[in-house]
Amino acid sequence: MKFDVFTQMEYVVRSPGTLILNIHALRTPNQTVVNEEFTVDPYIKVEELISAQGENRLMRFEVNEPGTVKVTYKALIDNCYELTDYHEQHEVMVAQLDVTVLPYLNPSRYCQSDKLYRLAHNLFGHITNPFEKVVTLTDWIHTNVQYLSGYSNAQTSAFDTVTEQAGVCRDFAHLGIALCRALTIPARYFTGYAYKLEPADFHACFEAYLGGKWVLFDATKLVPLNGLIKIATGRDAADTAIANIFGDVTFTTMQVSCELAEEGFEPVNYGAGAYQGLSYL
Amino acid sequence: MKFDVFTQMEYVVRSPGTLILNIHALRTPNQTVVNEEFTVDPYIKVEELISAQGENRLMRFEVNEPGTVKVTYKALIDNCYELTDYHEQHEVMVAQLDVTVLPYLNPSRYCQSDKLYRLAHNLFGHITNPFEKVVTLTDWIHTNVQYLSGYSNAQTSAFDTVTEQAGVCRDFAHLGIALCRALTIPARYFTGYAYKLEPADFHACFEAYLGGKWVLFDATKLVPLNGLIKIATGRDAADTAIANIFGDVTFTTMQVSCELAEEGFEPVNYGAGAYQGLSYL
Amino acid sequence: MKFDVFTQMEYVVRSPGTLILNIHALRTPNQTVVNEEFTVDPYIKVEELISAQGENRLMRFEVNEPGTVKVTYKALIDNCYELTDYHEQHEVMVAQLDVTVLPYLNPSRYCQSDKLYRLAHNLFGHITNPFEKVVTLTDWIHTNVQYLSGYSNAQTSAFDTVTEQAGVCRDFAHLGIALCRALTIPARYFTGYAYKLEPADFHACFEAYLGGKWVLFDATKLVPLNGLIKIATGRDAADTAIANIFGDVTFTTMQVSCELAEEGFEPVNYGAGAYQGLSYL
Amino acid sequence: MKFDVFTQMEYVVRSPGTLILNIHALRTPNQTVVNEEFTVDPYIKVEELISAQGENRLMRFEVNEPGTVKVTYKALIDNCYELTDYHEQHEVMVAQLDVTVLPYLNPSRYCQSDKLYRLAHNLFGHITNPFEKVVTLTDWIHTNVQYLSGYSNAQTSAFDTVTEQAGVCRDFAHLGIALCRALTIPARYFTGYAYKLEPADFHACFEAYLGGKWVLFDATKLVPLNGLIKIATGRDAADTAIANIFGDVTFTTMQVSCELAEEGFEPVNYGAGAYQGLSYL
Structure with a gap:
């Protein structure tokens, strides 16, 4: 597109x-x-x-x-983008992960996954399908965290947001990443231009590594998943600052x-019960 | 050796x-x-x-x-190792830094340099020679932070240690790194085997990027700087865990x-007024 | 008794x-x-x-x-102790609270209720009966927080425990208090001797102010509620240190x-669907 | 006046x-x-x-x-107000403190003195005269913390400010209190109307308990110490909120x-080497 x-x-x-x-x-x-x-x-x-x-x-x-x-x-x-069916997908075991993916299991400045281990397992540990797990935690963030400009700042981290439950796209993404890593799912920060984002701005969301691909998730649900132009990926906002x-x-x-710049856009989002994960390469 | x-x-x-x-x-x-x-x-x-x-x-x-x-x-x-004279050394400007070095300016899980900006500048901003700056901040850590087993834990970060002022080699290293980055000096975590460390254990210290080399600093001053066998470097302990x-x-x-395993070892440490920085490659 | x-x-x-x-x-x-x-x-x-x-x-x-x-x-x-039926109880409005009770709505060192406002309302805001609200949050703590010696320390606060979900009686009590205050229910820390506590130790739990009385709650569920000898109450552990x-x-x-020291003890605990609150005066 | x-x-x-x-x-x-x-x-x-x-x-x-x-x-x-000469003053020992003063030694929501113990002793432990100690720490705050509107928020505490070194009167006061308590000097938060404060606003500063009196200190140095109308005192801002x-x-x-409302005001501030402490009763 x-x-x-x-x-x-x-x-x-x-x-x-x-x-x-x-x-x-x-x-x-x-x-x-x-x-x-x-x-x-x-x-x-x-x-x-x-x-x-x-x-x-x-x-x-x-x-x-x-x-x-x-x-x-x-x-x-x-x-x-590609759509992949994750219905039958099992988690990629750590023993099979590529070495370039391993760092995305580590905690980082804004994603202190080491502190969220018990919470993540209490909330999402029972879900066996890894795609469903990330969809569920993304929905949990969407439901519980209030999108609120001016509440968080450049120092706010997932450890803050998981409790204070207010923030902007950056905070939603950090929390999603931290929860994934706490569940031993590699995850990274994604910045981009976003079609239909209002008010217009740069956007942040995250990718989880599922079945050998980086699959896109956006807990803000503000834009269609297929309307993003990738600028950067990194461990978190510290690696991918606009400036x-x-x-x-x-x-x-x-x-x-x-x-x-052309016609025919049809928005893609993950609806209830969906198992089609969207990946940009 | x-x-x-x-x-x-x-x-x-x-x-x-x-x-x-x-x-x-x-x-x-x-x-x-x-x-x-x-x-x-x-x-x-x-x-x-x-x-x-x-x-x-x-x-x-x-x-x-x-x-x-x-x-x-x-x-x-x-x-x-190499010894470099930093007497005449100027800071490497960000505009000249190699792209592989830039990530070591970013805050990381245990080194929240973004929060230490004012403190670092208040304490060390007046020192112009970059080697002297890092020696001075290393000495400041050594003087103010108490080496104390059992006080800190796997979640303790530089932001904690700068105020609570107690910890082990890992905490000393994280604080050194965070202060360097706050002063726009790239810095990274170093783990290794250490000759003369008592009690025997793995050791952690840090490297600052000065004049195009990674120079070793150890705020614990527990071992000679030239008795270290490098295991790993990374942004902080999250990247370089022993296990x-x-x-x-x-x-x-x-x-x-x-x-x-041979004779003739002569310990190297940075004494008062020294400008000889030690680098492993 | x-x-x-x-x-x-x-x-x-x-x-x-x-x-x-x-x-x-x-x-x-x-x-x-x-x-x-x-x-x-x-x-x-x-x-x-x-x-x-x-x-x-x-x-x-x-x-x-x-x-x-x-x-x-x-x-x-x-x-x-007294048992009070809270079936028909409404919340005591702030406008009716005695001035001596008001400070127990404020955040304190270990109970940062100001940071838990959204979380508390998301989890428990829908419950109208105030006794049921506190029973439910106490059960939530019991279910989600792991009783684990050596994990927390003297600086651990409710803001840590709500996410890290591990601790001892002190941490369980602080979290209970913080959640109550975030829900505009006055709450205070309670230290005492506890019958049947194993291993024997001082115990900590908390009281919530309901219907004009301080009602006892214990998220650890380690001891019968009627086997406690009150030593002190205060805002949190900072006010009521053993030493x-x-x-x-x-x-x-x-x-x-x-x-x-006499016979005839029959343990009291809040079971499912109970509305009988226990108060020491 | x-x-x-x-x-x-x-x-x-x-x-x-x-x-x-x-x-x-x-x-x-x-x-x-x-x-x-x-x-x-x-x-x-x-x-x-x-x-x-x-x-x-x-x-x-x-x-x-x-x-x-x-x-x-x-x-x-x-x-x-009263001026007291603290030249010959010794610290009031904990063993002599009135029971109503003891709570002002405890850490509180915004004044985590328990975390500042080593830092406070490293910076100010060598000063024996208690008035000089508090004047010195007040000056240290004034020198190192930048007065900056919009940096801190309602959740910012002394533990943040001691490192981030930016804030408003509230943050300056919290840090002063926390440092005093870490040095076993009772301290409390003071809110008031302030003559000559620009822009006009409510003001916050703090009182330290010295020689049996509550002596006023203001690390912002924005107003004369004798131009304050006391509204409230408390452990910190949690106890003394304007609303x-x-x-x-x-x-x-x-x-x-x-x-x-009358003529003849002559500003009082603590200059270099001063030992005259100002108290409102």
């Missing part, structure tokens, strides 16, 4: 510093960047880095002049949009 | 599970595994995995029979030793 | 300090101290203080000589016992 | 609830309420409660009609002012 994505962000620079932005659509076998344009105004030379983990596309540049810097990214993306800022530089304003 | 390292660990298995051990000495240009022997008793087939990050050597095996499993590792290691256990398997006893 | 209670505790004094013990049975209209004996060996003059809140009996004395101090308390206590120690004084050993 | 104090607050009521406000100036031997006026518009009958601890004046009323409720308080207050709201009632706007 083709999507037009766009973002524009402004920063105020007060002293020399470095910015590392992670807003470019990922290039994968299932996601083609048909065309894209990235500008920094006033002009600054930008270096593209590919992160070792996740192959995320990082744009690094130095801001040496005090003033305003405006960053614009627009792209036409063509992506596709890492070094120096006395302040973010001021942002616009984001994600629109269909 | 040549060292004989040895460990023996016992586990009690009650139901089928998987163990992933990270106790093998790392193979690096500066650390040669002259010979080594690894046995699991009763015999179990073991798979060696090389972690994507850090190239740590993970031994994975399934334990399917209830009973006791005894694991033994012994090796003769020949390693060497990851999946299933109803319990660790019972452990022996560790690290002895000199 | 008559009970013989006894405790003996030893402390090692290394430098002059002060001890404040809170081990004496409370004197209330429903709890008579028939006789009691308190000795400190070697002899030290002891001052009895009555706490402003809770009227707890604090024994304060200075320990000026290095060495061992042995404290012994034994008493014959006659107490009785507050100031100076370089270390607790070493302790014995506690609580035995029936 | 005479001061005119004033506050007006608006609440939006959506369903019946109860408000408990704590905005009235305290009546003490040293603080006379010359005249005062309290109105609720539209008219609602208000009950004045005197809190058991602190004798704070709580105004409780039910809001049963949906709509806006406007609360206005204005008063003419005449207060005075406790029960029900679906939302605070919307507030005005506060505190003006001199």
